[in-house]
Amino acid sequence: MEENKLEFNDWCPGCGDFGILRSVEGAIRESGLDYKNSVLVSGIGCSGKLPHFVNAPVSGVHTLHGRALAFAAGIKLANPSMKVIIDSGDGDTFGIGVGHFVSAGRRNVDMTLIVHDNGVYGLTKGQASPTLPRGEKTKSLPKPNINDSLNPVALAISSGYTFVARTFAYNTKLSTEIIKEAIAHKGMALVDILQPCPTYNDINTNDWYKDKVYEMDIDPVVKDPSEELAKKNAALAKAYESDGKIPIGIFYRNSLIPSYEERLKDDIPNYLEYYPAMQAIEKDGRSTSSVDSMIERIRMV
Amino acid sequence: MIGGAQGLGVDTSATIFGAALAKAGYYLYGSREYYSNIKGRHSYFNVSISDKQIKSVTSRVNILATFDAETVFQHFTEVKDFLIYDKALEGTKLEMVRSLEKEIADEMAAVLENEGFGTTLLDVVKYLEKHGCKAIPVEYGSIMSGIINEMHLQPPIAERARNMISAGVSFGLTGLDKGYLIEAIKKTFKNETFVNLNILAINAGYALAKDHYGLKPLKIDGHRIQVDGNTASAIGKVAGGLRFQSYYPITPASDESTYIEANQMIKSANADGKDGGVVVLQTEDELAAINAANGAALTGTRAATATSGPGFSLMNEGISWAGMNEVPVLITYYMRGSPATGLPTRSGQSDLKLAVNVGHGEFPRIVVASGDHNEVFSDAVEGLNLAERYQTPVVHIIEKTIANAYSILDENSIGLKGAKIDRGVLSGGSDDYLRFKFTENGISPRAFLGQAQMFYTGDEHNEFGHITEATSNRLKMYEKRNRKLDLADAEIPDEYKLNVSGDSDTVLLTWGSPKGAILDAMDDLKAAGIAIEMIQIRVFSPYPAKKVAELLKGKKRIIAVENNYYAQGAEILAEHTGIMPTNYILKWTGRPMTKDEITDAVKSIVNDDIKKVVLHGGE
Numbered sequence: 001m002e003e004n005k006l007e008f009n010d011w012c013p014g015c016g017d018f019g020i021l022r023s024v025e026g027a028i029r030e031s032g033l034d035y036k037n038s039v040l041v042s043g044i045g046c047s048g049k050l051p052h053f054v055n056a057p058v059s060g061v062h063t064l065h066g067r068a069l070a071f072a073a074g075i076k077l078a079n080p081s082m083k084v085i086i087d088s089g090d091g092d093t094f095g096i097g098v099g100h101f102v103s104a105g106r107r108n109v110d111m112t113l114i115v116h117d118n119g120v121y122g123l124t125k126g127q128a129s130p131t132l133p134r135g136e137k138t139k140s141l142p143k144p145n146i147n148d149s150l151n152p153v154a155l156a157i158s159s160g161y162t163f164v165a166r167t168f169a170y171n172t173k174l175s176t177e178i179i180k181e182a183i184a185h186k187g188m189a190l191v192d193i194l195q196p197c198p199t200y201n202d203i204n205t206n207d208w209y210k211d212k213v214y215e216m217d218i219d220p221v222v223k224d225p226s227e228e229l230a231k232k233n234a235a236l237a238k239a240y241e242s243d244g245k246i247p248i249g250i251f252y253r254n255s256l257i258p259s260y261e262e263r264l265k266d267d268i269p270n271y272l273e274y275y276p277a278m279q280a281i282e283k284d285g286r287s288t289s290s291v292d293s294m295i296e297r298i299r300m301v
Numbered sequence: 302m303i304g305g306a307q308g309l310g311v312d313t314s315a316t317i318f319g320a321a322l323a324k325a326g327y328y329l330y331g332s333r334e335y336y337s338n339i340k341g342r343h344s345y346f347n348v349s350i351s352d353k354q355i356k357s358v359t360s361r362v363n364i365l366a367t368f369d370a371e372t373v374f375q376h377f378t379e380v381k382d383f384l385i386y387d388k389a390l391e392g393t394k395l396e397m398v399r400s401l402e403k404e405i406a407d408e409m410a411a412v413l414e415n416e417g418f419g420t421t422l423l424d425v426v427k428y429l430e431k432h433g434c435k436a437i438p439v440e441y442g443s444i445m446s447g448i449i450n451e452m453h454l455q456p457p458i459a460e461r462a463r464n465m466i467s468a469g470v471s472f473g474l475t476g477l478d479k480g481y482l483i484e485a486i487k488k489t490f491k492n493e494t495f496v497n498l499n500i501l502a503i504n505a506g507y508a509l510a511k512d513h514y515g516l517k518p519l520k521i522d523g524h525r526i527q528v529d530g531n532t533a534s535a536i537g538k539v540a541g542g543l544r545f546q547s548y549y550p551i552t553p554a555s556d557e558s559t560y561i562e563a564n565q566m567i568k569s570a571n572a573d574g575k576d577g578g579v580v581v582l583q584t585e586d587e588l589a590a591i592n593a594a595n596g597a598a599l600t601g602t603r604a605a606t607a608t609s610g611p612g613f614s615l616m617n618e619g620i621s622w623a624g625m626n627e628v629p630v631l632i633t634y635y636m637r638g639s640p641a642t643g644l645p646t647r648s649g650q651s652d653l654k655l656a657v658n659v660g661h662g663e664f665p666r667i668v669v670a671s672g673d674h675n676e677v678f679s680d681a682v683e684g685l686n687l688a689e690r691y692q693t694p695v696v697h698i699i700e701k702t703i704a705n706a707y708s709i710l711d712e713n714s715i716g717l718k719g720a721k722i723d724r725g726v727l728s729g730g731s732d733d734y735l736r737f738k739f740t741e742n743g744i745s746p747r748a749f750l751g752q753a754q755m756f757y758t759g760d761e762h763n764e765f766g767h768i769t770e771a772t773s774n775r776l777k778m779y780e781k782r783n784r785k786l787d788l789a790d791a792e793i794p795d796e797y798k799l800n801v802s803g804d805s806d807t808v809l810l811t812w813g814s815p816k817g818a819i820l821d822a823m824d825d826l827k828a829a830g831i832a833i834e835m836i837q838i839r840v841f842s843p844y845p846a847k848k849v850a851e852l853l854k855g856k857k858r859i860i861a862v863e864n865n866y867y868a869q870g871a872e873i874l875a876e877h878t879g880i881m882p883t884n885y886i887l888k889w890t891g892r893p894m895t896k897d898e899i900t901d902a903v904k905s906i907v908n909d910d911i912k913k914v915v916l917h918g919g920e
Contacts, residue, residue, distance in 0.1 A: 007767040035754040041596075044759075052756065052767050059750055060766075061599065062758035063592065064622050070589035074596025075750060077580045078545050078604065082751060103585035267565060268578030277600040277749065279577040280569075281542030282722035287682075290568040291540045291717055298526045300323035300485075300709060 016169035016195025023175035047116035066097030105159030126200030163189035304345030304372030315346035326519025356817025469506020476512030537681025587612035591619030601749030624664030629688035647891025672816035743784035790843035892919035
């Protein structure tokens with residue numbers, strides 16, 4: 001069966017995805033994850049193939065364009081014992097799936113979203129993605145990009161993500177550490193990973209990034225609710241920093257906001273101990289779900 | 302029939318009226334019509350009463366209970382026996398009722414003018430009296446002030462009891478003891494003030510009416526429930542082991558999800574079992590709703606979503622993914638008037654072929670359409686079973702008219718106690734597990750996320766779940782998936798796939814809600830010397846082609862009866878069997894078919910050889 005377990009990796013040579021793959025593998029290994037306790041969920045595009053390429057004993061769910069977060073939420077809420085890691089592209093996340101991205105912040109489900117952020121739609125031959133700055137004309141664009149770019153870190157913070165980080169694909173040491181911390185964080189985490197697309201993005205290349213990225217030195221942790229606004233403002237200021245340098249690291253981290261799973265416990269007290277996926281729903285082929293109380297309420301005579 | 306402005310408790314009074322009749326031993330079927338509006342627009346309940354279980358309403362109204370002018374103007378032509386109306390509104394002119402739609406206003410004004418009447422409400426009363434109806438004026442205003450003074454209440458609180466006065470008058474006409482109504486009020490309201498308020502309203506109304514219909518209390522065996530389609534589906538799904546439901550708000554589907562959420566802690570039927578919770582996730586859109594359900598299903602949780610036409614359109618891609626990845630997911634499809642936003646609060650059957658073909662690509666879809674509230678209960682359970690047994694998406698169609706109508710049913714007829722649960726072939730996982738293993742019948746033993754290493758992808762994949770575009774694999778995997786529909790076809794019994802009632806060379810071929818009207822029309826047609834047979838298709842995929850062809854062989858007339866324009870159910874029949882209907886009874890106004898409409902239409906087809914009858918009754 002071993003030959004089944006890994007698919008041929010068909011990313012372009014020099015793709016930033018390789019750096020992300022190494023970092024994800026490292027984080028999985030060092031966090032002790034396997035198919036029993038975790039799952040990798042991905043969207044569509046080059047990044048979407050990542051689960052098929054990971055050299056680790058985890059399961060993968062390669063979903064639809066833009067919808068990885070929706071699938072992931074269903075998996076996590078049905079089985080909250082699983083660590084759920086999502087790999088998604090910038091077009092996937094901030095274009096076709098941006099509604100899910102924003103809504104995930106409101107829920108704060110305990111999941112880790114890793115965005116492969118290279119400014120282009122690679123698999124469809126290099127169209128501008130929502131993170132490509134206005135005016136840039138990467139090599140397969142017929143005209144300079146007419147749209148402004150969105151800022152993933154700022155959008156995550158304002159959407160309610162409780163762990164927000166940016167890193168660089170080829171800084172695998174930092175990326176691995178940050179992904180591990182994101183996995184350990186109880187709540188919705190974004191790890192936006194800047195990466196070159198050697199085939200279609202001839203502007204934001206590996207060398208271009210190497211000169212600009214630097215590991216910032218801020219304290220992103222909210223230790224008391226009173227600090228929340230100040231920490232968010234500091235993180236937003238850092239996220240928009242534009243003096244030619246690009247800060248990487250953790251921008252914001254708040255463990256004081258209850259996760260969606262914790263919120264559910266108000267209505268379902270034994271939710272975490274007896275979650276949907278582990279509930280016995282039949283015995284000897286017969287339903288074990290009593291609807292007596294519901295029937296009683298509509299009983300007229 | 303009781304009508305009035307939306308938001309003023311028409312639903313509550315109709316439900317209480319129904320509960321009281323149930324307590325007296327009667328069955329009923331109540332159909333609800335309303336606008337896409339929160340407050341103020343006209344809404345009404347059409348309630349039919351019987352000594353046996355019924356499934357439809359009639360278009361000839363015995364009692365029209367009103368407390369506003371609009372209901373009178375809109376419905377007076379339907380009244381046979383009594384109009385209950387507000388005396389203070391006698392001077393109101395039809396053209397003064399701004400919310401009455403222009404088309405209806407013109408039509409009704411013409412009816413009055415043709416017989417030389419003016420357009421005031423008093424003219425309507427005179428019109429009705431000329432046509433043999435009785436009008437019962439009610440001085441709502443003075444009755445309400447009396448109650449308000451007696452109970453020292455704020456008028457806005459008391460106002461909600463206004464419609465109970467007309468319920469009291471109607472109940473008085475039935476001849477039944479008002480004690481039944483008071484009992485129903487006590488069951489509905491917990492707050493003592495509301496109980497007393499409503500009882501005063503009932504008493505005032507009841508005193509205005511004399512026994513006309515002479516109904517006597519009937520003997521009751523066992524328990525009876527009053528249920529609408531949304532609730533029936535919710536309870537059925539829970540009984541069927543549902544533990545995850547995702548949804549985005551849409552009429553008329555949301556009530557199901559909110560009902561499940563309100564009742565989300567499920568008691569175990571076993572003494573040693575644990576109580577467990579159903580997760581109900583309100584998503585940001587229907588794209589998220591279907592795909593969250595897909596994700597939940599991969600964990601071994603019974604998962605479903607509920608939506609209506611516009612949301613179902615958005616779910617296409619997610620359902621296609623479920624087909625490709627052999628995901629057991631149930632989509633409860635509340636069908637309303639389409640296309641686009643269409644008639645958002647009205648009913649329809651115009652999306653049948655969308656349901657049968659939902660999602661791009663070829664994969665097995667199982668499509669079940671319920672014809673009444675009993676079927677909604679059992680199809681909700683069976684939908685979850687079929688999804689897991691064949692590892693494929695199941696669409697359960699419930700039309701709006703069934704979703705919002707309510708029935709009194711014998712409790713033991715719903716069969717949910719110890720409902721059959723079939724989880725299909727499970728693997729439990731192993732080191733060499735293959736999620737999409739090739740097997741003779743196409744079913745790969747299923748393991749859940751967490752039980753084994755496995756991969757899912759919307760791309761064509763090998764047995765392990767990795768992407769492959771190799772022809773040899775494509776040939777086999779594609780066939781494996783689609784073969785499951787043949788298996789489902791062979792295994793799902795014909796007795797489940799369709800219902801046959803009566804025996805005649807005149808067949809009414811239908812599906813969904815017209816079933817009720819047809820069954821209820823059978824006696825009237827028999828009395829008119831016309832025997833009919835009804836064939837109701839319940840499973841459209843896999844379609845019971847052989848059985849239907851056999852049943853239709855040698856029939857003189859095949860009349861397609863559907864709430865759409867194209868007779869889509871008959872088109873599916875033709876696609877599978879080459880058999881075409883000889884006649885049609887169609888209705889696409891969004892209102893349900895009534896038994897009189899069916900009776901009249903069948904008569905004109907049989908007696909006058911009319912090819913196609915288009916119905917438009919109700920407003």
